Amino acid sequence: MPSSYQAPSRKDKQQATTHSQSSSTNTTKETATVGKILASKGNDLHALRPQNTLHEAVEMLRDKRIGALVVKNSEGGLQGILSERDIVRKLAETPGQTLAQKVEDVMTTNVEVCHPDDALITVLRKMTEGRFRHMPVVDEGNLVGIVTIGDVVNYRLNELEYEALQLKQLIVG
Numbered sequence: 001m002p003s004s005y006q007a008p009s010r011k012d013k014q015q016a017t018t019h020s021q022s023s024s025t026n027t028t029k030e031t032a033t034v035g036k037i038l039a040s041k042g043n044d045l046h047a048l049r050p051q052n053t054l055h056e057a058v059e060m061l062r063d064k065r066i067g068a069l070v071v072k073n074s075e076g077g078l079q080g081i082l083s084e085r086d087i088v089r090k091l092a093e094t095p096g097q098t099l100a101q102k103v104e105d106v107m108t109t110n111v112e113v114c115h116p117d118d119a120l121i122t123v124l125r126k127m128t129e130g131r132f133r134h135m136p137v138v139d140e141g142n143l144v145g146i147v148t149i150g151d152v153v154n155y156r157l158n159e160l161e162y163e164a165l166q167l168k169q170l171i172v173g
Contacts, residue, residue, distance in 0.1 A: 033119060034114050034123055035116035040155075043145035044145075045144075046060060046066060047071065047072045048069050050107070051104065053100060053101065054087060055099035057069055057087070057103055067083060067148070068146070071104070077141075078136055078143050079109070080103075080111060081108050081111050081136065082103055082108070086106050086108060112126055114137055114147065120152050127152070134147075
């Protein structure tokens with residue numbers, strides 16, 4: 001053992017930490033909303049047109065490392081959503097012939113949407129009950145982003161982590 005070795009002390013465990021939440025976000029009585037997620041993650045939106053092929057969609061999903069794409073019409077409005085799950089179902093139905101098919105033939109057209117002021121718990125409940133993981137966000141008729149079930153869960157986990165840290169500091173104090 002080197003002569004410079006020193007056993008760890010209690011103070012060594014106290015490290016500077018960073019938090020995605022602040023005391024003000026956890027002590028206010030505001031409801032966590034979709035808008036708060038978009039504010040932190042941004043509103044990047046990857047979209048394609050109904051006439052694109054599934055091959056183009058698969059490449060975009062791979063390159064962007066995402067699980068769903070919004071499908072927009074020629075005016076830029078929401079026409080549907082295409083998820084990995086949609087593509088896998090089509091692969092099972094038409095093996096070897098799937099990638100040449102058009103997005104419009106495979107996409108989900110009955111799309112559940114949310115709004116920036118919607119409560120996260122409401123969005124999470126819709127996603128769970130509908131068994132889907134991606135929800136486009138619409139504000140005043142315009143597509144402004146997309147939230148995933150992972151975004152919602154991560155936001156809530158960060159809140160819980162910060163609350164636990166605050167409680168621990170009060171107890172240890």
